[in-house]
Amino acid sequence: MMEHILDARNKQPTLLAGEWVGAASDEWFEDIDPADTRKIVALLPRLSGDQVAAAIETADRNGGVWAGAPAIDRGRVLLEAARLIRERVDDIATDVRREAGKLQAEAKGEVLKSADFLEYYGGLGRLAQGAVLPDERPGTFTHTLVEPLGVVLLITAWNDPILTPARKIGPALIAGNSVVIKPAEDTPLSALHLARALIDAGLPATALSVVVGHPEDVGEPLLGHPAIKAVSFTGSTRTGRLLRTRLSDRNVRFQAEMGGKNAVVVLPDADLETASAVITAGAFAQAGQRCTATSRVIAVGDTSRLNEALIGRAREIRVGPGWDQDSQMGPLINPVRLEEVSADVQEARDRGDRVLWGGERARGEKVDHGCFFSPTVIAVDSSLSPLWQKEVFGPVLAVASAPNVDAAVKGVNDSSYGLSAAVFTRDLAMAMEFVRRVDTGQVAVNRPTSGWDVHLPFGGFKESGSWSKEQGLEGIDFYTRVKTVAIGYDS
Ligand code: ADP
Numbered sequence: 001m002m003e004h005i006l007d008a009r010n011k012q013p014t015l016l017a018g019e020w021v022g023a024a025s026d027e028w029f030e031d032i033d034p035a036d037t038r039k040i041v042a043l044l045p046r047l048s049g050d051q052v053a054a055a056i057e058t059a060d061r062n063g064g065v066w067a068g069a070p071a072i073d074r075g076r077v078l079l080e081a082a083r084l085i086r087e088r089v090d091d092i093a094t095d096v097r098r099e100a101g102k103l104q105a106e107a108k109g110e111v112l113k114s115a116d117f118l119e120y121y122g123g124l125g126r127l128a129q130g131a132v133l134p135d136e137r138p139g140t141f142t143h144t145l146v147e148p149l150g151v152v153l154l155i156t157a158w159n160d161p162i163l164t165p166a167r168k169i170g171p172a173l174i175a176g177n178s179v180v181i182k183p184a185e186d187t188p189l190s191a192l193h194l195a196r197a198l199i200d201a202g203l204p205a206t207a208l209s210v211v212v213g214h215p216e217d218v219g220e221p222l223l224g225h226p227a228i229k230a231v232s233f234t235g236s237t238r239t240g241r242l243l244r245t246r247l248s249d250r251n252v253r254f255q256a257e258m259g260g261k262n263a264v265v266v267l268p269d270a271d272l273e274t275a276s277a278v279i280t281a282g283a284f285a286q287a288g289q290r291c292t293a294t295s296r297v298i299a300v301g302d303t304s305r306l307n308e309a310l311i312g313r314a315r316e317i318r319v320g321p322g323w324d325q326d327s328q329m330g331p332l333i334n335p336v337r338l339e340e341v342s343a344d345v346q347e348a349r350d351r352g353d354r355v356l357w358g359g360e361r362a363r364g365e366k367v368d369h370g371c372f373f374s375p376t377v378i379a380v381d382s383s384l385s386p387l388w389q390k391e392v393f394g395p396v397l398a399v400a401s402a403p404n405v406d407a408a409v410k411g412v413n414d415s416s417y418g419l420s421a422a423v424f425t426r427d428l429a430m431a432m433e434f435v436r437r438v439d440t441g442q443v444a445v446n447r448p449t450s451g452w453d454v455h456l457p458f459g460g461f462k463e464s465g466s467w468s469k470e471q472g473l474e475g476i477d478f479y480t481r482v483k484t485v486a487i488g489y490d491s
Contacts, residue, residue, distance in 0.1 A: 012042040013194045016051060017058035018205025019164035019246070024048045029214065031188060031435055034101035034331045034372040035321035038164065044188050044212045048401035050219035050450040055172035055209040059151045059178040060227040062206035067148050068178040074174055075125020083113060083290055085146075087196070092162065092193045097322040099187045100161050101331040101371070104322050113454065114166035120454045121170030124476070126378060138419055138488025142465055145483040148176035149229040149253070152479060153222055155243070157235040157392075158333050159289045164234045165194050167454075169208075171475040172232070173198075178207045182222055184235075186333055188212040192382030229253060232470075232478065234291075237391070237463050244466075255478050256466040257459060258418030259391040262449040263296040263412040265434065267405065274446070277311035278398070278424075281362045282448040284329050284375045288395035291464075292420045292442070292450035296332035296388065296398050303401040307379065310399065311357045314375040316380045319362040321370060331371040332394055332414045338371040341394035345376060348387045348398075354379040358395070389415060405430060413439045 006012050011028060013020040023027075032037040046120035046149055068073065087094065090112050096107035137140040152172050156164040166434045172179050183191035188210070195210050204276030211218050223230070223246055230253035233243055237258040247254050264282070266275050282294030301304045332338050338361065345359050358376030376396045382400035402408040412421050422444040423434040431445040441460040442452060452458045452471065459469035468478045 006042055007228055010040060010042045012044055014045055015210045016055040017280045024051055031099050033098050034333050038369055042189055046217055047176030047213050049210060049221035052211055052218050053225060054150060056180055056225045058206050058225050059180060059209060063150055063178045065204045066178060066207040071125045075122040076204045077176060078118045082115040082122060083389060084200055086114040095189045096162055099189050100158060102286060102322050103327055103330050103334060110160055110163045114162045116335060116454045117166040118171040121174040124174050135486060140486055140488050144481045145485055147273045147483055148478060149481055151227050152177045152230045153178055153228045154179060154181040155233045156183050158184035158186040161190035162194050162275040164193040165191045166474050168232050172479045175476055175479040177479055180209045180211060180345055181220060182211045185214045225258055251473055254466060254470050258464050259417055260291045260464050261296060261391050261415045261417045262292055262294055262420040263298055264294050265298045265408045265423045267425035267430060268301045269426050272305055272309050275424040276313055278448050280310060280313040282450055285400050287329055287332055289393055290450055294449045298411045299401050300405060300408050307399060310377050313376050314357045317375045319372050329375060332373055338373060341373050341392055345394045346398060351385060352383050393402040409437045415455060416463045419464035422447060422449045
């Protein structure tokens with residue numbers, strides 16, 4: 001299987017319906033290292049609409065091979081792929097680090113969690129499916145069958161370039177669907193590693209295609225194809241809304257994981273050491289580029305001690321490239337995002353918010369050619385600041401105060417998003433009240449807004465998500481349909 005490895009000019013073919021292919025036109029697009037934008041990590045094929053359509057049609061025609069395999073055997077393929085990913089973890093993590101700008105340790109953690117997803121869903125090949133139901137008619141055996149949908153399309157973002165594909169591919173494949181995945185144009189190699197592990201583990205080649213590329217090249221050929229039965233999307237709220245509208249005139253299932261503006265409330269009785277450590281880790285890991293990143297803090301009562309603690313921790317963070325063991329926070333994904341984050345902070349400044357730490361591009365020999373932004377803490381007026389509402393998707397933490405718990409809960413819910421929230425307190429009654437009242441899909445008490453394990457249902461409310469959760473047992477529902485069967489056996 002050497003033909004799919006990068007060639008001397010860094011050309012990386014992609015996997016379309018079982019074959020590693022270049023572009024029909026022989027045009028290639030660049031995959032750039034955000035830690036040093038002079039470096040091209042790889043060149044990927046610019047696929048044509050015909051290539052995309054052919055891959056979907058091959059998957060559709062051959063879907064029965066995978067769908068017809070016993071679920072336990074499908075599970076074995078996922079389990080073997082998980083094992084291969086663990087075996088290859090260092091190589092894969094290096095590519096994740098190079099194209100996504102993560103620290104090597106962050107990349108390694110992501111790769112291992114991707115293996116966890118495949119392992120979890122692989123094990124579910126042995127899950128009891130369907131139900132036996134009572135029927136009023138004598139001599140009638142009535143039950144439900146749980147079936148795959150057919151060809152499903154997965155569209156993923158760059159910030160967790162192998163984890164997000166694994167979160168979707170696991171349930172889609174164990175349910176017996178064929179998968180066409182479109183990874184983000186900034187990070188195509190990571191998804192290709194996942195595909196390689198699945199194919200090497202014995203997945204029928206036509207059950208998985210990786211449509212690399214920019215939306216303007218491949219978006220329409222994917223979304224418009226009549227064989228696509230469901231679309232699961234992770235990315236910005238703007239694009240999620242666009243896709244929802246685009247698909248609304250057809251009976252195509254749509255699942256979305258979109259933005260967040262996740263708040264942590266710190267009550268006066270909280271342990272500030274713990275709270276500030278968890279908040280800064282939640283805000284600055286992956287340079288804040290996580291949908292569950294902590295981006296707002298509400299201190300009930302006086303903010304000065306908490307602010308001091310947050311500044312103290314932000315000041316200690318060493319910004320630098322992921323290959324450097326010394327680095328504690330990597331770059332933003334690309335120069336456009338660097339400009340946008342800088343502009344968001346400038347706008348907040350102009351509106352009167354007070355930058356307590358950071359607030360500008362990081363400078364220095366190791367970072368000058370990359371997209372590095374300093375860890376930033378800003379004291380804001382929550383009723384006026386643009387930072388209170390807008391998802392910045394960078395290392396920017398907005399801190400406000402509230403006079404009491406009631407106002408703090410209102411502050412958390414004062415958002416079009418509803419992904420994740422947390423409260424720090426030792427008062428269990430307060431904590432339970434918080435859990436009940438906040439309008440978010442995930443709520444934590446004395447724990448971070450991020451970091452939800454593979455078997456925990458995950459998904460946001462309001463403009464952060466759609467009706468169905470990912471992960472856990474719930475994650476399979478989106479990829480299956482239920483057929484109700486009545487068998488009369490007395491005639
Ligand atoms: P971001 O703004 O953070 O880069 P996006 O939501 O634009 O995130 O992108 C998430 C994923 O959605 C990527 O794979 C991207 O290529 C894809 N995407 C963006 N626009 C479209 C579109 N019009 N059609 C299909 N896919 C799209």
